[in-house]
Amino acid sequence: MRILITDVVLLPELGWPWPLESSADHEVFADIGVEDGVIISIQEHGDGECARSGQREAQQGRWDRIIKGRGRLALPGLINAHTHLGMSVLRGYGDDLPLMVWLREKMWPMEDQLTPEDVYWASSMAIGEMLRGGVTTCGDMYFHMDAAAQAVCETGIRASLSRGIQGLGGSGLKGLEEAVRFCQEWHHEAEGRITTMLGPHAPFTCPPDFLRKVVKWAENLAVPLHIHVAETADEVTQIRELYGTTPLGMLAEYGALELPVMAVHCVHFTQDDVDLAREKDVRIVHCPGSNMKLGSGIAPLPELLDAGLKVGLGTDSAASNNKLDLWEEMRFASLIHKAQRQDATAIPGKVSLNLATSGGGETLFLEKVGKLLPGWAADLILVEKEGLHWQPSCNVATSVVYAGQRSDVSLTMVAGRVLYEDGKLLTIDEEKVCHEVNSTAGRLGLIS
Amino acid sequence: MRILITDVVLLPELGWPWPLESSADHEVFADIGVEDGVIISIQEHGDGECARSGQREAQQGRWDRIIKGRGRLALPGLINAHTHLGMSVLRGYGDDLPLMVWLREKMWPMEDQLTPEDVYWASSMAIGEMLRGGVTTCGDMYFHMDAAAQAVCETGIRASLSRGIQGLGGSGLKGLEEAVRFCQEWHHEAEGRITTMLGPHAPFTCPPDFLRKVVKWAENLAVPLHIHVAETADEVTQIRELYGTTPLGMLAEYGALELPVMAVHCVHFTQDDVDLAREKDVRIVHCPGSNMKLGSGIAPLPELLDAGLKVGLGTDSAASNNKLDLWEEMRFASLIHKAQRQDATAIPGKVSLNLATSGGGETLFLEKVGKLLPGWAADLILVEKEGLHWQPSCNVATSVVYAGQRSDVSLTMVAGRVLYEDGKLLTIDEEKVCHEVNSTAGRLGLIS
Secondary structure, eight states, X not given: OEEEEEEEEEOGGGGSOSSOSOOOOOOEEEEEEEETTEEEEEEXXXXXXXXXXXXXXXXXXXXXXXXEOTTOEEXXXXXXXXXXXXXXXXXTTTTTOOHHHIIIIIIHHHHTTOOHHHHHHHXXXXXXXXXXXXXXXXXXXXXXXXXXXXXXXXXXXXXXXXXXXXXXXXXXXXXXXXXXXXHHHHTTTTTTTEEEEEEEOOGGGSOHHHHHHHHHHHHHHTOOEEEEESOSHHHHHHHHHHHSSOHHHHHHHTTGGGSOXXXXXXXXXXHHHHHHHHHTTOEEEEOHXXXXXXXXXXXXXXHHHHTTOOEEEOOOOTTSSSOOOHHHHHHHHHHHHHHXXXXXTSSOHHHHHHIIIIIHHHHTTOSSOSSOOTTSBOOEEEEOOOSXXXXXXXXXXXXXXXXXXXXXXXXXXXXXXXXXXXXXXXXXXXXXXXXXXXXXXXXXXXXO | OEEEEEEEEEOGGGGSOSSOSOOOOOOEEEEEEEETTEEEEEEEESOTTTTTHHHHHHHGGGOSEEEEOTTOEEEEOEEEEEEOGGGXXXXXXXXXXXXXXXXXXXXXXXXXXXXXXXXXXXXXXXXXXXXXXXXXXXXXXXXXXXXXXXXXXXXXXXXXXXXXXXXXXXXXXXXXXXXHHHHHHHTTTTTTTEEEEEEEOOGGGSOHHHHHHHHHHHHHHTOOEEEEESOSHHHHHHHHHHHSSOXXXXXXXXXXXXXXXXXXXXXXXXXXXXXXXXXXXXXXXXXXXXXXXTTOOOOOHHHXXXXXXXXXXXXXXXXXXSOOOHHHHHHHHHHHHHHHHTOTTSSOHHHHHHIIIIIHHHHTTOSSOSSOOTTSBOOEEEEOOOSGGGOSOSSHHHHHHHTOOGGGEEEEXXXXXXXXXXXXXXXXXXXXXXXXXXXXXXXXXXXX
């Protein structure tokens, strides 16, 4: 399928790495050509008024479809680098509770009752919610992962999938075996949209012996690790008592940081952790919404970025957020650090926009995902900026972060395929997934 | 106009004061009758399936219009207790800059160039944005206030309006004179939708002599004061150097707290300030989004509520937010205090929902505005909760805060009149206001 998207507005800033090298704020109009899941051309032109429509019409035979951009903003698809899709069925169950009560009394007892079919429907719903909000890639860690992978296959989203495993209790090795089998079966499946990682849950649930086995398997499989690190102050205390070091230090001690690692949360990183992460090129996922809602704290994002670390954004699950909305996470990422440091210049809007796009691609170890550039994945969204809440757009890039909202997304494309357009999900039966998820919630006694 | 809204879902929690007396989470179905701008009846019934449609049809002659609620959630209209409507034309101008640079180099030079017509169009646009997001009342402080009042008259929103004044430089008494005249002309106008306050800008811009004059005039006019207090750490330092007390202490010293006072921000309140505010029944507006974006800090909301103070939420202006979105402010109000204190139980979602509704009504000194109760103002909104991001709704009240978004609002009614319905503003020509606001922005050189 060859698609031409005409007359979109582009933000040149999004091609750049942070720290930002320039403060140029101008946008340009362009046509984007897509073929075989990849952006093949970006042709800049003067304005949004179909300046070269004659020329395009002459080219029309080259394209199977022409999508009229009509001055909408084209952005790289947003990347939700850390979530637990299957937990969407637990959305709103346990709001405003302390983390351990939430986990022990609410989440775990319910998760024990989830079937693969439940995870399939919850994942499908979560993917639908994300596509509507312009998310084109997610990093998922959960269980019954064949069901999640099936939902990824069918819906058309891009995903890095990990079977979450932990070494406490008796089920660790069985989980590891399943996780290894999952990587072997699914890595690079769904036309390459699926990649896999091994998902040891966290330093405090993966003792050294277990962790060593996971590391060895990750080496064999040549996949990265996806792991929660230093999410809460309690975790840091516990790990220090057990191992005399920080959670990241513990991972280093047992060889995990010799592999590619995506570390999630990192709320309670010390400066030594930041330095160690830089030395080992650990990729970081910042989850401000979930860290706030669970009372975990505020991660040292400015220090992480100052150190040159690669950082993406994640929503965490709908049970601890309660949205899968990268627009919110971008805004949180800029706002909460300004508040905490009483410094309005902390984490400028454009930095958050980069974290939510190319930052996420790097964090998930994906090649050429997260920028609008020729040769990169055709994962993109079109955004309406005609709403009252966008006027005037003195600075389009910061308006995305500070004024935009997920309902401004009017088209979502993944790997060159349109999955959401003009209010409709094209690969998901919304009524059906809502019905099935609410049936599960009813069976579990979560709703009346 | 007599309107019956059938088969809506109500949240009984919203009738209650905080601290919440009950944790009951159940919702009820009901029909809401409206006449002469007031809710005249709320009839609970069994379910959403038009249970008593026969009975209602028999009653049909009583109503000029029947609005089918179809299981949508009915909430009291949201109240944006503090904003500067006219500043919407400066949205996105000066993002990510320190407060004083933002103010001195960006806002003030532009504000000097604004005409009454500019303020009229910017206010109309801001009101349109708010109505779309379910805001039915706002507290506005700005200048060229006749223009703002005209916009309020025409659009149908409810508003408490203050001409912002300050005593530094030579224009103080002229401003005060204008503010007094504004109160005299506009208080209780627009069928009672407009109320007025005097708006001395802040303790640091209103020296004692000037403040005393303002207090005297407020007494004469019998209107409250609307004032920024303790927004930044610098302000507190400056006031302590000048007067040897806190900003609120300074207001007390010069008699201002003997009047009804709405104090905005209160980010840097001490415990003594909290105690003083309680003693004087000072109403507080919490503006978390703006306080974060300008790097001002995080107000001690839990302490304010523990003291039993009446608190509302505000967006501040679109130049420092950049949205006029109470859904976001509710979520911020719950999330940032959890993060700061590392306590997931801080400011539960239901508390924020109360702050955004009845809290705002009390803060603005309005009678019977902010709850869905017979005899109260017919200011209400209908909210679609069928979207994927609402499923499952284990707890509808917290889902409003943690999962809901402004685009879920499908109908906004103020004083018994529908102003927004099914995607259309009924009293505002959106294309025209966007055009006019962007013309102003172009004239000021804010956009190319």
